Amino acid sequence: MCLGFPMTVVSGDALQAICARKGETQMVSMLLVGEQPAGARVLVHLGSAMRVLDETEADAIDAALDGLSAALNGASFEHFFADIIDREPELPEHLRSRTE
Template sequence: MCLGVPMRVIDGDDMSALCEGAGRSERISMLLIGAQPPGAHVLVHLGTAMRVLEEEEAALIAAALKGLDAALAGHSFEAHFADLIDREPQLPAHLAPSDE
């Protein structure tokens, strides 16, 4: 399984940026999305920023990853998925069954 991790840009340029997230900081390739201002949130996969995230989406992804970690450790994880409590999860449009 491949996962993208949300990180926040600290400083960088068109080529790379120092980013922090998931309890660590590292230099990330910015070649796919270009330079981003300090404070911008990016989705990182295998050391490369794949896309820019809104702050709320970055927080939801980070919470879900913490929830997965808690579940794998045998701890309570439901609080990490607060956006799913009391609602039925919806598939993205491209995965939803067609009405044909």
């Protein structure tokens, strides 16, 4: 399984940027997404920004990762998934039948 983490661009250019997450910073390759302004959120996997995230998606990924960590530590985790509790799961649009 591969995980990407939302990070916030601090500064950089089209080749690389300093990005931050939870108080830690790292140099990230920006070759796949291009130059991004400070404050932009990007999904980082193995030191490379894979795509630009909007704030809602970045927050949802952060909450899911925090929930996973809580579950692995035996803590309460349901509140991290408030956006999906009490609703029926739905397939993404690209996986739905064209006849629906």
